[in-house]
Amino acid sequence: MGRTRLATVATPNNHTATRSTITITTGSVADAIDAGRHLTDRDRRVLALLAAHRVLTTEQITRVAFTSHITAQHRLATLTKRGVLARFRRCLPSGSQSWRYTLGVLGVMMNAARAGRSIPRPSRITETILALAESPKLDHLLGINDFFTRLHNQANRRDGCALVEWWSERKVAKSVGELVRPDGYGEWQESGRNVRFFVEYDNGTETLERLAGKFEGYRNLAMAGISHPILFIFAGVTRQNNFHRMASARSRDLAGLSVASTAVTDMTTDTAGDGPAGPVWLPVPSSTRRRLIDLPAPATRPRAAA
DNA sequence: TTGAGATATAACCAACCGAG
DNA sequence: CTCGGTTGGTTATATCTCAA
Numbered sequence: 354m355g356r357t358r359l360a361t362v363a364t365p366n367n368h369t370a371t372r373s374t375i376t377i378t379t380g381s382v383a384d385a386i387d388a389g390r391h392l393t394d395r396d397r398r399v400l401a402l403l404a405a406h407r408v409l410t411t412e413q414i415t416r417v418a419f420t421s422h423i424t425a426q427h428r429l430a431t432l433t434k435r436g437v438l439a440r441f442r443r444c445l446p447s448g449s450q451s452w453r454y455t456l457g458v459l460g461v462m463m464n465a466a467r468a469g470r471s472i473p474r475p476s477r478i479t480e481t482i483l484a485l486a487e488s489p490k491l492d493h494l495l496g497i498n499d500f501f502t503r504l505h506n507q508a509n510r511r512d513g514c515a516l517v518e519w520w521s522e523r524k525v526a527k528s529v530g531e532l533v534r535p536d537g538y539g540e541w542q543e544s545g546r547n548v549r550f551f552v553e554y555d556n557g558t559e560t561l562e563r564l565a566g567k568f569e570g571y572r573n574l575a576m577a578g579i580s581h582p583i584l585f586i587f588a589g590v591t592r593q594n595n596f597h598r599m600a601s602a603r604s605r606d607l608a609g610l611s612v613a614s615t616a617v618t619d620m621t622t623d624t625a626g627d628g629p630a631g632p633v634w635l636p637v638p639s640s641t642r643r644r645l646i647d648l649p650a651p652a653t654r655p656r657a658a659a
Numbered sequence: 660t661t662g663a664g665a666t667a668t669a670a671c672c673a674a675c676c677g678a679g
Numbered sequence: 680c681t682c683g684g685t686t687g688g689t690t691a692t693a694t695c696t697c698a699a
Contacts, residue, residue: 393685411667426668427686452668665696672689679682 378436379475385462404464408455416506441486497536497554503628515542533570543646549581556588568606580651585614601638611651612637
């Protein structure tokens with residue numbers, strides 16, 4: 354870079370048990386314009402990805418945008434140094450946890466300029482990044498993004514497969530938020546067939562009763578003409594089993610809905626290597642797991658979610 | 660408690676490519 | 680050709696997990 358006015362702020366917070374390291378490089382609008390000139394097409398894809406989905410780990414970004422994790426690490430580190438990205442992680446030592454990347458000060462400025470929005474002040478952006486790093490919803494967000502990046506990776510590796518749509522919670526909320534609050538919406542294509550689905554990611558913070566309460570919203574949505582399979586993803590196998598038993602006993606609540614569940618461990622250790630696209634989904638009520646593309650369609654005729 | 664294996668990053672290095 | 684940037688490889692280092 355020519356004239357560098359960037360100040361790197363590494364903020365090790367050693368005061369609590371959950372130590373965190375954050376790297377935020379700040380800069381001016383002029384720096385953002387300068388940094389923008391050095392971006393590759395792939396960099397712009399990563400920026401768009403982070404603008405839409407807020408935070409992704411090194412591994413998740415690699416799945417979507419890189420073929421080599423080494424290259425991804427190098428490039429992401431460079432973009433962080435330039436202020437385009439910011440990153441943080443719990444625990445100080447390297448190698449113990451991958452970095453979580455989000456848009457940096459310059460990245461947010463570029464994104465706002467491209468969308469025709471007013472450009473936020475660097476201090477405001479820094480506050481947002483710090484809030485994200487400390488957010489209790491961080492693991493939940495990373496869990497959802499992990500599911501979608503694994504699907505994306507499958508699409509990259511297999512002919513005839515594509516992740517046609519990947520909507521964040523915010524984007525789905527704008528479309529159907531009045532009736533339900535899914536954690537994501539997607540459309541998967543495989544062998545000339547398509548399946549649209551809603552995602553509910555559970556990391557054990559809600560009671561099963563509360564999960565069951567979501568069925569009513571989806572029934573109302575179906576009556577409004579929007580009906581797709583609802584995928585429940587659980588952090589643990591036991592909780593998934595409990596959910597499956599509970600949901601199977603409530604067939605009346607599920608009338609007209611297509612509900613299936615899986616556990617993260619099933620998704621990541623699928624022997625065929627198909628990940629979330631593989632036969633890891635257990636429809637309710639059933640004891641036979643199906644591929645994502647083979648999930649039963651809801652009884653009501655689906656219409657586009659948008 | 661200890662050691663092996665897995666995982667992740669930093670710091671190097673070499674090869675390649677396009678612009679000037 | 681030189682220079683700067685990108686890509687991808689190796690090595691060193693550090694921690695975590697898990698089994699003995």
